Amino acid sequence: MGTSVKSARRYSSLSREARKPGIINLNPIQRGGILPDVARKALDEFGDGYSLCDFCTKGRIDKIRKPPVEDFLSDLASFLGMDVVRLTNRSREAMFVILMALKRSRGGSAIVVDSNAHYSTYLAAEAAGLSVFEVPNSGYPEYKVDLGAYGRVADEVEEETGEPPVAIILTHADSHYGNLNDPRPVAALCRKLGVPFLLNAAYTAGVMPINGGKLGADALISSGHKSWASSGPIGIMALSSELAEEVLVPSSRFPNKELFLLGCPVLGAPLATLMASFAYVVERVERWPDEVRKARWLVAELERIEGVRQLGVRPKEHHLICLETPSFHEVARRHKKRGFFLYHELKARGIVGIEPGLTRRIKLSTYGLSEDELVKVAEAFQDIARSYNLSVS
């Protein structure tokens, strides 16, 4: 076969910098996915493949009663203010499943999306055979989505394609700038047009309080490994009853299986950790005001550094922070490690999670950091700045 046991052993004992004791990880895609101790126990207990299927008697993971998956999904739906929850393997699959189902049931050839949407939203649309009409944002430096333009863009879809949009999507908080949007005006428009409103809450549900029903969402999509302290991969697809009927259609040959989900998602450890972390999540979302305060504090501290400026809406309303750092970029140009200097300087100070190589713009998150950790992060950046002769006010 050309592969020896000996050569395969190089993959047998990999370790991870970010797991070393005392290391602070600032990666925005990771801060909401760090497991609490109860979830680490669940990870061990349910770590083997298909571990949740021991007592499956109906051929449906969402109907398993031992452990209480069925009850959990019902509680999760209620926590999100929605009617029905199904799990998928990623939040982008939830988006794709909904778009495939709506295209099949309604026809149509386009969707409306905010211009800060995640790349996977564009891929889900393209794979489902739908074109994307974008709602503009204000551009540099705030990149604020123009929520008032949704109506105009929906009209453009109708004019250009002859049909209303198949769906209208808003990214609740985006992955580029961490701008938080108010879904309600978009929801009102969707209700008026009779078009399903899909709220991408991958960066909000699980870290902040959110009631999809009250916000007017027909579907709320989230990510267990991003924002629910689940090992993942696991996506959360929360639906209104009406949309559920349209999306969760049965297979023609296996009516017990949901067609566009391709039957059961196989969720052992990802679901076990999502369940184990649920109480922790229910508790932590109530501390959201404190999380916003921490993000604002760090922004103020980092903006004391020459040339550093927060991008996106000010003041921060979300834990994901995007900074332009032209002064660090200038250092990188002269540094023998080039853009990687910042990564290495931070690592030497016990901090990881800034994308290696980037210095023009950086992204980080303060979610769940302690006050001590926050101070350590601020001091590390300021110390690095001073060591390269950048001024700190």
Place this chain on the structure above:
Amino acid sequence: MGTSVKSARRYSSLSREARKPGIINLNPIQRGGILPDVARKALDEFGDGYSLCDFCTKGRIDKIRKPPVEDFLSDLASFLGMDVVRLTNRSREAMFVILMALKRSRGGSAIVVDSNAHYSTYLAAEAAGLSVFEVPNSGYPEYKVDLGAYGRVADEVEEETGEPPVAIILTHADSHYGNLNDPRPVAALCRKLGVPFLLNAAYTAGVMPINGGKLGADALISSGHKSWASSGPIGIMALSSELAEEVLVPSSRFPNKELFLLGCPVLGAPLATLMASFAYVVERVERWPDEVRKARWLVAELERIEGVRQLGVRPKEHHLICLETPSFHEVARRHKKRGFFLYHELKARGIVGIEPGLTRRIKLSTYGLSEDELVKVAEAFQDIARSYNLSVS
């Protein structure tokens, strides 16, 4: 929100029967997914969400070099005798991705599938907008797929739809009877017809030696949590270079992202455990003849029980065993626990993994059981039989 922290705590500390020391688990979907110790270490190290993305610099998980994901995928492709490997969240997603891509590139409206295919193959086809033409099997008691009929069924597709099949699929070993099929005659037909040959190796690759290239497969699909000792969910999509070009098309807007994969599959712990278990898997597939011998031995022991008969091709060539057990079903009819009596009797003897409630037909697997465990299983079934006055020869 209607969900209190207190009520959510009921999901915080779930435990699992099958993980108790000394318990023997016979579940055919689980035996190949039990983690070796090295994988349990990886599970702990990489248990947090997005744990493999620490050093992502190209926005592609398949190109990550630290840990060596890129090298691993290349070694995995070589181990399987294929050119390119991509990971998906389940093997059914790999099937769906290939079918979507082929339908888009080739047109066509139908595929040819063996009649023992997994339900998810039918769902993947239906979701991709393809109808299914079935290659028959011999029916009770062997259910042997008539490999010689593939040509005739492919002709029927051409006659009825006016186009050749989009793909031809063979389930290498099926999930119902554990019948192992020789892919070579089907591969030869596909080459002649110019139709891609997809081999579903969810129950074979990772537990037995398999070289997809030598078998003539254009795509080989497998399941990490089913047969590669990975925590999962994780699917393996191994392709020939030619098919890879057709399947791994870029997104029009994000050319760095593969369209039908919806970009990166999010594979922290599932991939970390797949990598950690690789040497263990490379080693264990060489013991396949011994695994087949164990399956045959247990069949012989269980067939000593009145009314018990192995279904599927005889003698066994695979670890998944299907038995008809009308005598146990007769007991269940009179038992106050009905069909669940067998589950409880086995559990009392330290054995789990037979689907709770079933007694007419049962499925089990001997994969990776020690000789002592095999004997314990045989004796448990025989003991239960005797205790209900069934004869044991």
